[in-house]
Amino acid sequence: MANFEKLLKRLASDFPALNFKASKRFSYRKDTITFIPTSDGAPLLLLHELAHAVLSHSATPKIIDRLAVERDAWEYVKNVLAPKYRIAYDEDFAHKHLVTYQNYLHKKSLCPKCRQPRLETKPGKWHCSYCI
Ligand SMILES: [Zn+2]
Ligand SMILES: [Zn+2]
Numbered sequence: 001m002a003n004f005e006k007l008l009k010r011l012a013s014d015f016p017a018l019n020f021k022a023s024k025r026f027s028y029r030k031d032t033i034t035f036i037p038t039s040d041g042a043p044l045l046l047l048h049e050l051a052h053a054v055l056s057h058s059a060t061p062k063i064i065d066r067l068a069v070e071r072d073a074w075e076y077v078k079n080v081l082a083p084k085y086r087i088a089y090d091e092d093f094a095h096k097h098l099v100t101y102q103n104y105l106h107k108k109s110l111c112p113k114c115r116q117p118r119l120e121t122k123p124g125k126w127h128c129s130y131c132i
Contacts (some may be wrong), residue, residue: 003043004037004042004043004046005037007043007046007085007087008020008035008037008046010085011046011050011085015050015053017031018031018032018033018050018053019031019032019033020032020033020034020035020046021033021034021035022034022035022036022037023035023036024036026039026045026046026048026049027049028049028050028052028053028057031053033046033049033050033053034049035049041090041093043085043087044077044082044087044089044090044093044094045097047077047081047082047085047087048073048074048077048094048097050081051072051073051074051076051077051080051081052069052073054076054081055072055073055076057069057072057073061123062120062122062123063105063108063109063120064109064120066101066105067098067101067102067105070097070098070101071098074094074097074098077089077094078091078094111126111128111130111131113128113131114128114130114131116128116130
């Protein structure tokens with residue numbers, strides 16, 4: 001927890017354009033990063049959201065591209081942010097996070113009515129060819 005506070009202070013001074021806010025989840029939107037200070041792996045997750053910010057992942061891509069974006073963010077944490085801020089990178093933790101995300105994406109890509117794969121025509125817009 002003490003380490004997390006320290007990291008947070010450093011990030012806030014290194015990235016003055018970003019707002020850091022304690023919240024109920026980890027997210028990055030516009031110029032605000034939210035985080036759960038007491039979460040397992042909070043420093044890595046905070047760096048992960050920061051990676052989204054630094055890599056300008058602000059636009060919401062289609063679900064099919066989301067996993068690549070997630071992978072990019074973890075790569076950036078591993079290669080740049082974790083060494084820079086001396087946070088131990090945990091490959092298993094990142095992997096688990098990606099798998100969870102992958103499952104979430106898979107669920108989302110199924111039509112809620114017929115459970116068949118549906119098509120995302122625009123970010124957030126879905127089309128199921130079985131349920132027209
Ligand atoms: Zn992410
Ligand atoms: Zn359907």
